[in-house]
Amino acid sequence: MKRLIATAALATLVASPAFAQSYQYDPNEGPYIGAGLGYSKLDNDTLDWLGDVGASTDDSDTGYKLFVGYQFNPNFAVEAGYVDFGDFKASEADGTDSPRLKLGVEGFTAALVGKLPIQNGFSVFGKLGMVAWDADVDLDATIGGDVYRESASEDGSDPYYGIGAEYEAERILMRAEFERYDISEDGEDFEIDLISASIGYRF
Numbered sequence: 001m002k003r004l005i006a007t008a009a010l011a012t013l014v015a016s017p018a019f020a021q022s023y024q025y026d027p028n029e030g031p032y033i034g035a036g037l038g039y040s041k042l043d044n045d046t047l048d049w050l051g052d053v054g055a056s057t058d059d060s061d062t063g064y065k066l067f068v069g070y071q072f073n074p075n076f077a078v079e080a081g082y083v084d085f086g087d088f089k090a091s092e093a094d095g096t097d098s099p100r101l102k103l104g105v106e107g108f109t110a111a112l113v114g115k116l117p118i119q120n121g122f123s124v125f126g127k128l129g130m131v132a133w134d135a136d137v138d139l140d141a142t143i144g145g146d147v148y149r150e151s152a153s154e155d156g157s158d159p160y161y162g163i164g165a166e167y168e169a170e171r172i173l174m175r176a177e178f179e180r181y182d183i184s185e186d187g188e189d190f191e192i193d194l195i196s197a198s199i200g201y202r203f
Contacts (some may be wrong), residue, residue: 034200061086
């Protein structure tokens with residue numbers, strides 16, 4: 001449902017006749033949209049401990065994001081988006097016992113973006129914002145011949161920041177970016193890094 005709402009919001013922005021009629025393209029300001037794909041990695045003490053005691057852990061996955069923004073001048077923009085970090089897993093097989101744990105995290109973001117133009121369409125940028133995240137934990141275990149299946153959800157909001165480089169040519173944006181999401185829940189920290197490549201379009 002969240003993905004459907006985000007897609008509908010982007011489509012409404014792009015397709016609005018009033019917006020299309022009133023807006024004139026300016027390379028130094030205006031709206032843009034984009035999508036990115038990358039590598040996400042989780043740093044968490046519990047997952048590290050499970051690995052230390054012999055469990056098989058997978059603390060990385062493919063992540064992706066959608067974003068929409070507005071640039072006010074060559075040095076300042078605001079962005080909102082949706083990000084899905086993929087799934088992080090831990091499992092162990094010991095005789096008849098085979099517990100499997102999966103953590104999936106996604107969220108909506110809002111950030112301030114500071115840009116430093118260099119030359120010929122190249123620029124570097126930094127961002128600082130908040131992520132409203134939602135995490136789903138699934139446990140599937142066979143212990144002593146008995147099957148257990150449990151799931152739980154948590155949500156919250158925490159800060160994130162990022163740095164990157166951008167190249168623009170003929171309204172097409174190309175980005176390489178590093179972002180860190182500092183998520184905390186019940187005193188436990190979940191640090192997620194996302195390294196991504198994105199492509200976008202400036203209106």
